Amino acid sequence: MDKKRGAGVAARSLAIMLLLVAIGLVALAVLNLQGLRLLFGSLALLLVGIAAAILLQPNFRAIYRVASATFFEARRRRFMNVILIFAVILVGLSSFFATLSPSAELNMLLDIGLGSIRLCGMLIAVFLGARLIADEVDKKTVDVILAKPVRRAEFVIGKFLGAWITVTCFLLVMGVAFFIVYQIKAPQLVAKMQAVGMALSLEETSANVLKATLLILFEMMVLTSIAITVSTFASWIFSAVFAFTTYFAGQLSSYFHHIATFNDKSVAIINPSIKMFSWVIYRLLPHFEFFDIREKLLTHDPVYWEMIGMTAGHGVLYSLVLVALACVFFSYREF
Amino acid sequence: MGEIGIAIRTEGLTKVYRIGIRGTHVGIGDLTVEVPEGEIYGLVGPNGAGKTTTLKLLLGLLFPTSGSGEVLGLPLGSPDYKARIGYVPDGPYFYDHLNAPELLRFYGALFGLTGKVLEQRIAELLELVGMADRAHFRVHEYSKGMRQRVAVAQALLNDPDLIFLDEPTAGLDPMGAIQMRNIVLDLRQRGKTVFLCSHLLKDMEPMCDRVAIVSRGALKLTGPIDEVLQAGAGYRVRATGVSPETRRKIEAVVTGIVEPDADGVAVLKAADQKRALEVANTAAGDGAQVLEVGPDRRTLEEVFIDVVEGQAGD
């Protein structure tokens, strides 16, 4: 008994030490010492994560059970199947548009195919994310679960993972459907484009399609986490509307950055308060445009794994921060 | 450690609901109770008295506005006692798409139960609550009573030391109510503590070791059931068709007479058992029909009505 308590105290002191170091690292990152912001920031994130794990000692089995129950439950929601069928039809349709030039046709195939995947993924992510917790609260099923040895944070994380796994499965189905369509349609277009001297290869464009689909996965992770976080303190309708709004505003985030850092007085003078406001918005908004590699799809340039990795990592970390916030909100909620 | 432990202890436990921006409503106020281990504790009160509120406070679903409490020696809401308790909510809801074994498997897994142990436990519990033959139904195909039975089964999955029941007999048929009662009594037999909320006083009275009466968010009365019900140590005779002649005969023996009610049942009270039997004999000899001779316990209903109406007055 005493030994156990001693270990608990030791773990707690370790966690607090880690947090103090993390605070220092964040300070270094803010000061951008030696231009190593990225290193300091990432290390700090890692330490905060470890400290949180030590302090909270999450029960992974409970998280897993909640997540898998969520997944199996979500699969049965009827609207999901409707969206999936709709998506597969759309993806199939993307190959039926014929235009003047093969390059425009390839472009259209990519845009409409990936656009359909993204649209349907978005609908699923938002509605699932917004409704999962809200439904449990409405139906009072949450009462029984929270009376079991499941902490609220574990419940939220489980729900989030379950939702994301569901979204992922749907995206994979849609992605495979599109990839098949692409492999049927693209080779002839690419051949025609190569014939007029355009530099592109089928392998590279196909790889880009896969990478784009992969990034959509992480984009939807961020979107799910937004919907879930808002739904822990607001109605599911509000949280769905909020998530959609954030999605579209997030596409504009670089404009806010642009305004915040614009300094060419010869072109336009921007009110400092507007600049300040834009800066705050830029920092707060999720950068949904990060997950968009359409420029590279159009130019058929290779997309580097480094970029994909950093973007995906950013998406995961952003989602985790949001989900942590959701856990806090949910822990203070009454039923 | 030899003495009897306390399963639940609350001190000045208060929950004030916020209504709108300014409004407040006292769900339960200043509740100080102790529930000894191994007893059946009944929390009774009219609708809206604060029974469910109290239960949710004890389970950590609500947070107290003030006051504090302990469950199994741990502060309210601590995840650590939840592995040792069971909870049957009022009007329970479950994942609609699952059937009873699937549902129980899910909840069991949350307790860390797996494999054969869990399967066996599920089979036992379904048998216990009389659902074994209807196990394959999905929850949305269940009747209210069937849900209630499943709710009891899920609460017993972890063989809890302390079980909270909110209106456990609501929606159950008479057989179900009896089975329910047997389950509760069996739990006590095995040394478990049961915390029961209900306004079905007739069901509560024979089961509870200890009751607390709450009304409008306030604790009115609490104590062992015998203390609460047995106001005096007298005896009584319940009989119909008591003639005026009989009354005259027993005038010297009885300590009081309660006039016949709508069914014509009069209550004749006596100081001890011997006198009560005397009264009964006399009445029977005069042609009255004696229904019952026994200690003059007030029914929980009577006490309850007294307490609640007494409050209505102030």
Add this chain to the structure above:
Amino acid sequence: MGRRERLFLGIFLIFLAWIALQPMDDWVAQHRIIYGYNRPTPITKIVEFRPTAVTGILAGAMLGSFRGVAANFLWLKMQRLWNEGQASALGRTGEAEDVMRTVTLLDPHWLEPWTFAGWHYSYNLSYEAEAAHNYARQGEFIQRGLNYLVEGVSYNPGTYDLYFEVAWTYFDKMKEYDEAAKWARATLTFSHPEFIPRQIGHAYERKPDIPQALDWYDYCMKQNPADNTAKGAILTIRERYLPAWRLMEQGKYDEALKSTQYYLNVDPKGRIGLHLKATIYERKGDLQKALETWRYAATSLSINWYAERQVARLSAKLGVPAPADIVFLPSGPPSLRRPTGAGGALPTRPGQ
């Protein structure tokens, strides 16, 4: 620790994590700009547009990757209009114009609509106008096509294609050789086809700016000694025009004119010869003669906007009204804007 303290601690930790996330955020944002994953419309662009265009740009950006879908469907519509002949009839370009405009604003990094719009105006429509002998209209169409292309460049300063389209349209349709050379030079900062320096030489040759033309042809020879076109051009220039140019630079204008005339006698309508002759007259200060020569070049050759513009310019300089048959007076070429994101200064000399 009480509930409230825990809440504050939790929020503080999340805030900390969020700050720690920012460097990663910035890394991705920067690299997206550097490697061209993200090409936001520069604010300068937004400021200079009409409010409707701003709405279009913002809507397009807000749609994120969906803007491509929207643009695609509009593009399909454009093609329907095209197939129905609605986009080609003179004066009835309203709807097609709107659709084209919207597509370019919705998806400004999709090059095809810009190229298409430029080509449609400067070639198709301008040809129809020419066939109807409506030269003023023709000039207007060429100019409009160029405007599209130049605007396209301002959104896509980092890709080769549109620079070349502008250069070629200036050279081939507008016949504005300085601009053509300038835009062709701009393409040199990208990986470019071998003929570009030669193209610059051609532009200077026609202007004419003989030393520049020779420089660029020499550059071509250095790049590829087997470049026979450049070789031939160098020989011709050295033989026919270089002597006159040298004389002109020495101030020996009459001898220079004589040297030019020698070849003009062989080919009286030789474009370069006529342009050279007019240039020498102008250097000499004989503006009247220069005007006449430009006039001759403008009227005796198939459409020569370059000569016509010179006539208009000299007429203004002399204070005489421009001749009635000079119809094309463009308001001036759109300037090469250098929006943020483009590389350093353009090379003005070969190999620079």
